Amino acid sequence: MANNVLELRGKRFVQAARNVTGGGASMNSKKIVTTKEILRLQNKIEQIRNFWLQESRPFTGVLISVHYNKIVAKSNRIKGLLKGKKSDLAVVGAKFNDTKTKHIITYYVSDNDLEKSIKSLQNVIGILNNNFNGQLNKTVFDDYKKMNSLSFNNTIMSKSIFKQIIADISYIEDFEIELASQQSQESIITLYDTKIETKALLKKLGIDILSGRIIDAQTIFLNESELELLFEKAPYLVSMATTDLSELSPSDFNHVESQSRMFIPDPTIEPTIGVIDTLFDSHVYFNKWVDYHEMINRNYLRDSNDSRHGTAVSSIIVDGPRLNPWLEDNCGRFKVRHFGVAAGKNFSSFTIIKRIKEIVKSNRDIKVWNISLGSNQEINDNFISAEAAVLDQIQYQYDVIFVIAGTNKPNEKINRIGSPADSINSMVVNSVTKDGLSTRYARRGIALSFFAKPDVSYYGGSKERYIRVCEPLGEANVAGTSFAAPWISRKLSYLIDILGLNREIAKALIIDAAKGWNDKPTPEEISLYGHGTVPIKIEDIIKSGDEEIKFLVTDISEKWNTYNYSFPIPLQDDKYPYIARATMCYFPVCNRTQGVDYTNTELNIHFGRIKNDGKINDIKGDKQNQEDDLSTEKYYLLEGEARLNFRKWDNVKYVAEKLKNRMIPKKAYKMSKNWGMEIKTNNRLDSKDGSGLRFGVVVTIKEINGVNRIDEFVKNCYLNGWIVNELDIQVKQDINKKLNEDIDFQ
Numbered sequence: 001m002a003n004n005v006l007e008l009r010g011k012r013f014v015q016a017a018r019n020v021t022g023g024g025a026s027m028n029s030k031k032i033v034t035t036k037e038i039l040r041l042q043n044k045i046e047q048i049r050n051f052w053l054q055e056s057r058p059f060t061g062v063l064i065s066v067h068y069n070k071i072v073a074k075s076n077r078i079k080g081l082l083k084g085k086k087s088d089l090a091v092v093g094a095k096f097n098d099t100k101t102k103h104i105i106t107y108y109v110s111d112n113d114l115e116k117s118i119k120s121l122q123n124v125i126g127i128l129n130n131n132f133n134g135q136l137n138k139t140v141f142d143d144y145k146k147m148n149s150l151s152f153n154n155t156i157m158s159k160s161i162f163k164q165i166i167a168d169i170s171y172i173e174d175f176e177i178e179l180a181s182q183q184s185q186e187s188i189i190t191l192y193d194t195k196i197e198t199k200a201l202l203k204k205l206g207i208d209i210l211s212g213r214i215i216d217a218q219t220i221f222l223n224e225s226e227l228e229l230l231f232e233k234a235p236y237l238v239s240m241a242t243t244d245l246s247e248l249s250p251s252d253f254n255h256v257e258s259q260s261r262m263f264i265p266d267p268t269i270e271p272t273i274g275v276i277d278t279l280f281d282s283h284v285y286f287n288k289w290v291d292y293h294e295m296i297n298r299n300y301l302r303d304s305n306d307s308r309h310g311t312a313v314s315s316i317i318v319d320g321p322r323l324n325p326w327l328e329d330n331c332g333r334f335k336v337r338h339f340g341v342a343a344g345k346n347f348s349s350f351t352i353i354k355r356i357k358e359i360v361k362s363n364r365d366i367k368v369w370n371i372s373l374g375s376n377q378e379i380n381d382n383f384i385s386a387e388a389a390v391l392d393q394i395q396y397q398y399d400v401i402f403v404i405a406g407t408n409k410p411n412e413k414i415n416r417i418g419s420p421a422d423s424i425n426s427m428v429v430n431s432v433t434k435d436g437l438s439t440r441y442a443r444r445g446i447a448l449s450f451f452a453k454p455d456v457s458y459y460g461g462s463k464e465r466y467i468r469v470c471e472p473l474g475e476a477n478v479a480g481t482s483f484a485a486p487w488i489s490r491k492l493s494y495l496i497d498i499l500g501l502n503r504e505i506a507k508a509l510i511i512d513a514a515k516g517w518n519d520k521p522t523p524e525e526i527s528l529y530g531h532g533t534v535p536i537k538i539e540d541i542i543k544s545g546d547e548e549i550k551f552l553v554t555d556i557s558e559k560w561n562t563y564n565y566s567f568p569i570p571l572q573d574d575k576y577p578y579i580a581r582a583t584m585c586y587f588p589v590c591n592r593t594q595g596v597d598y599t600n601t602e603l604n605i606h607f608g609r610i611k612n613d614g615k616i617n618d619i620k621g622d623k624q625n626q627e628d629d630l631s632t633e634k635y636y637l638l639e640g641e642a643r644l645n646f647r648k649w650d651n652v653k654y655v656a657e658k659l660k661n662r663m664i665p666k667k668a669y670k671m672s673k674n675w676g677m678e679i680k681t682n683n684r685l686d687s688k689d690g691s692g693l694r695f696g697v698v699v700t701i702k703e704i705n706g707v708n709r710i711d712e713f714v715k716n717c718y719l720n721g722w723i724v725n726e727l728d729i730q731v732k733q734d735i736n737k738k739l740n741e742d743i744d745f746q
Helices: 034-053 084-090 111-131 144-149 159-171 198-204 226-235 302-324 351-360 384-396 485-498 503-515 521-530 638-644 710-719 729-739
Strands: 002-004 006-009 014-018 064-067 091-096 101-110 172-176 185-191 219-222 239-242 245-247 255-256 272-278 288-295 335-342 345-348 368-371 399-406 427-430 457-458 469-470 475-477 543-545 546-559 562-565 578-586 600-610 614-618 652-656 677-684 693-703 722-725
Touching: 002 546, 006 475, 006 710, 034 172, 034 521, 064 111, 084 091, 084 101, 084 144, 111 159, 185 226, 185 272, 185 710, 219 226, 239 614, 245 543, 245 614, 255 578, 272 351, 302 335, 302 469, 302 475, 302 485, 335 351, 345 351, 368 485, 399 475, 399 503, 427 469, 427 485, 427 521, 457 503, 457 521, 457 722, 485 503, 503 546, 503 693, 546 562, 546 677, 546 710, 578 600, 600 652, 600 693, 614 677, 652 677, 677 693, 710 722
Parallel strands: 006 546, 272 335, 272 368, 288 335, 368 399, 399 427, 427 457
Antiparallel strands: 002 543, 006 722, 014 562, 064 101, 064 172, 091 101, 185 219, 185 239, 245 345, 255 475, 469 475, 546 693, 562 677, 578 652, 578 693, 600 614, 600 677
16 A cells, blocks of 8 residues: 655745844854964965966956865855955856865956955054954954954954954965866867956957857857967966867667567657757657657768667657566656757767757747767866756756756766766766666766766666667667666656646655665765666655655745745654655756856755744754854854755755664644744845745655554645645546647537
């Protein structure tokens, strides 16, 4: 027996702005700021100022990189030096050092900003010498009485500015000018934002490019001679560079057999999945199920190899379970709108990026897109690939989701995933064998040293059991991540197009089903499997065990705290005999020019019992985003710890209690017998980025004694004003059929 997953609707989340007291400058407790250290930093800024004064630069400001001494939270970045409180708006790039333990953040400021910073450091040195014997630690810094008793000459510097600059210095290790490494092949280049239109900026350097070679405001395609000129004249302008030439990730095995004559009924009301791949051969048995659009140069001489990969991928989406009965997912068949954007093994990333934008914009009826193309080159630790960034932007802008193959190893030297498998908003799929083990061709994540890519794994074929597909010359046994991804596209389309769920909930359901109760996978497991291997049958995704209650909630974040305190978890003897987990997904706006600080918005989930003080007893023990004084140690959490333990800035959140051999019921508090959920919103750049951002949450409550309490939960929900909708497969399929029937008006 199994319980259906429940959709809870009808009770909107409440929106509340943040009400914070205190805060202010906070000094690094592990540093003592000395006049000697300040003088060293002052000299470094003076060197950088002199470099720019002597440089014939094609822009008016200066680029300066701040090497921080740790991974810094936004609140600990520069707020007194450079542009003061507006410094965050001057950030044009961010990366980690080689050991991934420190931030290097690049700012674009004016010459005057540097002069002011030098003068400010000189003034701070004088104040330190006169009042603190040339040094200051956090104990004295936080001593309100001592600091308040000091007499400051406000014409030189205010006390608040002095404290902020001391705080800044306590987090700064060095100042530098970053110079990019020379690129030798035609490449996709991203320039730092110097407030000059890219085409005009390049023209000042003697590089005249067509508008058609511009991907976005800062990203362009340059050939070898243009690259040589750029790196000769202005290597400091280059923020990121990747070679343009991509090569189709190889299949691990391919053995073609003659095609037996197969019959397939004509398509009717089945959903359509978009496929962006190599060409498609319209002579195959399922050709009526594929609406094919060829998007390469008509003068290109084609052969059967150009359509093998694309045809095979589409065959899985249309008829995968019949070709592979062991992978029967009970999702049925799907129609395909196939766009052939590449031929042969080599293709231009730049060209495909341009075409994907046009394709999605012109086909807004399609919600799920499959991309099984990928680069043989490894992703970069410090920035998202140009291809992935475009996909992330499309997904933020349009209500779609991309499913992307995790790419295969071209040789033993290449281990890390290739673009666009570093797309943060997409569902990236790696491959496992029939026994659920990583395949020998699978490559490893993680993206930006932090994001869990791949997201999930699925069966992509191996020597234990290959995936059977249809190619132009017949049936073939194949293996590769290209043939794992389409199975997840099928599941997502089923959840979105047939069951009517939004993409946030659909993505969360699949990740939740793959992960289960494994709340502490090793870094090795995450890099190969993502959150885990997705169950084969769709029922195992939209049903739960009879001892579990699984429910879905979705809403939109408008303010800092989006909350709902109306989850009526059933009681037994005034206690809760459960453990709980929650999986949340959202699709944030991203900014590639921000480097490792790529996602602009952080949604943080808190879920648990409501305590007598009205606050949530979070199941994960997360102390982030409290409304108390930010300077108190009670809720202070290091940025590195927040990223490691609570996936700060990740757009997939998973919080869970541990399964233990001995589990005891939780007490119920007197104030409220309900559980609550809070979604806290923080933005890196623009406070409006998180406004209107939809999230989807899958919550699982597991009864520790194996008792089925779902009927009581449903009754409690109705009494609390919820509308409860069971995800019943048959009912949903019947509704979908009725909605898609053609009505003949007589």
